[in-house]
Amino acid sequence: MGTVDLSVTLAGVALKNPIIPASGTFGYGREYAELFDLNVLGAFSWKGTTAAPRDGNPQPRIAETPCGMLNAIGLQNPGIDAIIREEVPNIARIFQGPVIANVGGFTPMEYAETCRKLEEVEQCAILEINVSCPNVHAGGRNFGSDAGAAAEVAAAVRRVTRKPVFMKLSPNVADITEIARACADAGADGFCLINTLLGMRVDLKTRRPVLANRTGGLSGPAVFPVALRMVWDVYEAVKLPIIGCGGVSSAEDAAEMMLAGATAVEIGAANLRDPYACKRIIEDLPGVCRRLGVDRISDLTGAAHDQ
Amino acid sequence: MKSSLFTAERVRALTTDTVELTLAGDTSEIAAPGQFVNIALPGHFLRRPVSVCDWTADRLVLLIRVVGAGTRELAQSEPGAAFDILGGLGNGFDLSAVSESVPDNVILAGGGIGIAPLYGLAKALARQGVTPVAALGFRNRADAFYLDEFRAVGCETLIATEDGSLGERGLVTDLLREHPSRNYVFCCGPLPMLRAVHGLPHLTGGQYSFEARMGCGFGACMGCSMPFRDGRKRVCKEGPVFFREEIVWEQ
Structure with missing residues (x-):
């Protein structure tokens, strides 16, 4: 076999390969641009951005777990106006591919306000709507665990943008397909599956929760099979493209996620342990594809399902 | 900052729970005392951030206090053991x-x-x-x-x-x-x-x-971000060393 075609198309957006650093593990690209040329990436998903600046949660925010970690950052970010003013021009300098704008919020109107401002940012090719952050509390209402509320956010964003809208859903639900269906009916173009799983640790010495926020979001290899199962279920339930996200650390994991139904794959916690993780995975992908007998990586998407 | 392999040369016990670990490797990224390195350990997901104690062009000296399984494994390193180390991180003393x-x-x-x-x-x-x-x-x-x-x-x-x-x-x-x-x-x-x-x-x-629990150690994850006079700063990136005038204390 000759060269392997790594390109994929995500809701009409062409990516040179399916590998995307996941929101919250890649900042706005600055730190990684010191280490390697970001143009090897398919895209990157920036740190979750809200309408107003947010300080996030008190310390400590990080705890290690078997095969992973907990985080409780709390959507710390400088707000959409500062992002457009200070980060967007810098992103254009360090990366020429499509950017996925991860957007958080507390009301459907707030999500829409942020997304409306992103309409003018040409490099933002896809909106990734985070209705699933486990570390912030929207007046007791969690958009990610209520199909009606998630659909309201999807509809509100749909009304203000022509960009593809991908809903990043929470795994902390009884039936993720119900929420995915509701978002699809409200006009979503795809899904990012999954956000972190709610977890916690207690410090044996202090007998107190390790995290100041008490709970945090679990990520890393520990969550990979959970994410994979949810990608599988949503692929069967809804005919919209999926970005698989959760514990992917190798090109083999990425291929497995695609076989389960993902069109593209986000790499999260792996970047924190190995800042070169995305670059390494991209370099390994052609070899994995050859071993699997495909010369177009897009042929992997959903191939594990009965035809 | 860069990632490179270091080899344990010598472990010297200082107290019952503290050792001096000397490693051989390329320290060219370390520019100032007070910077730190972040050490990947097999079987532990997060790296272990450790202050640089001393260094020459090809030697790194770290003092390790055993506080958990990861630091225990570091403190029990055999000569010749290889470690993936990310360094020189943080600002260091001015x-x-x-x-x-x-x-x-x-x-x-x-x-x-x-x-x-x-x-x-x-x-x-x-x-x-x-x-x-x-x-x-x-x-x-x-x-x-x-x-x-x-x-x-x-x-x-x-x-x-x-x-x-x-x-x-x-x-x-x-x-x-x-x-x-x-x-x-x-x-x-x-x-x-x-x-x-x-x-x-x-x-x-x-x-x-300052010390803080860190996710990445190089400024990407906001895990170690804390309030300072001019707003939130990352202990791993803008720190770990802060001037007296910058410091405020969270209640």
Whole structure:
């Protein structure tokens, strides 16, 4: 076999390969641009951005777990106006591919306000709507665990943008397909599956929760099979493209996620342990594809399902 | 910052739970005392951030206190063991803040394993003609380490232990109060110690090295972000060393 075609198309957006650093593990690209040329990436998903600046949660925010970690950052970010003013021009300098704008919020109107401002940012090719952050509390209402509320956010964003809208859903639900269906009916173009799983640790010495926020979001290899199962279920339930996200650390994991139904794959916690993780995975992908007998990586998407 | 392989050369026991680990490797990314490295360990997801104690072009010296399974494995390294190390991380101490015209006002304040970066700092200060006083605090005599090393640099060493079994009975803050003319401090230790030292009224300036639980260690994850006078800062990127004037304390 000759060269392997790594390109994929995500809701009409062409990516040179399916590998995307996941929101919250890649900042706005600055730190990684010191280490390697970001143009090897398919895209990157920036740190979750809200309408107003947010300080996030008190310390400590990080705890290690078997095969992973907990985080409780709390959507710390400088707000959409500062992002457009200070980060967007810098992103254009360090990366020429499509950017996925991860957007958080507390009301459907707030999500829409942020997304409306992103309409003018040409490099933002896809909106990734985070209705699933486990570390912030929207007046007791969690958009990610209520199909009606998630659909309201999807509809509100749909009304203000022509960009593809991908809903990043929470795994902390009884039936993720119900929420995915509701978002699809409200006009979503795809899904990012999954956000972190709610977890916690207690410090044996202090007998107190390790995290100041008490709970945090679990990520890393520990969550990979959970994410994979949810990608599988949503692929069967809804005919919209999926970005698989959760514990992917190798090109083999990425291929497995695609076989389960993902069109593209986000790499999260792996970047924190190995800042070169995305670059390494991209370099390994052609070899994995050859071993699997495909010369177009897009042929992997959903191939594990009965035809 | 870059990632490279280091090889353990020597492990020297300092106390029952603290070792000096000497590694061979390329230290060209380390630019200042007070910077740290982030060490990947097999079987542990997150790297372990460790202050640089001392370094030459091809040697790295770290002091490791065993606080959990990861640091225990590090402390039990066999010579020849290879480690994936990300370094030189963080800002390090700013030596330009110490004026050669008034070298007599500098004091180092270290608590426990926090003395590690102060040793590299003492050597760097000595190279610019400043030999500071080192005020070092430990739990007890059995916990004390690196005293001869500080003395070999030329530092006058003041010791405090909580039980009085070595030096004075008391805390590092007591030692600092006894030398009020030493009003510029370089401080590293646990957060309660940093806070107590920061509150001493006779100190007119200083630099404080913070510790925090980190996700990445290079500024990407916001895991170690804390409030400072001019807003949130990342201990791993804008820090770990902060000037006295920048510091505010979360309630």
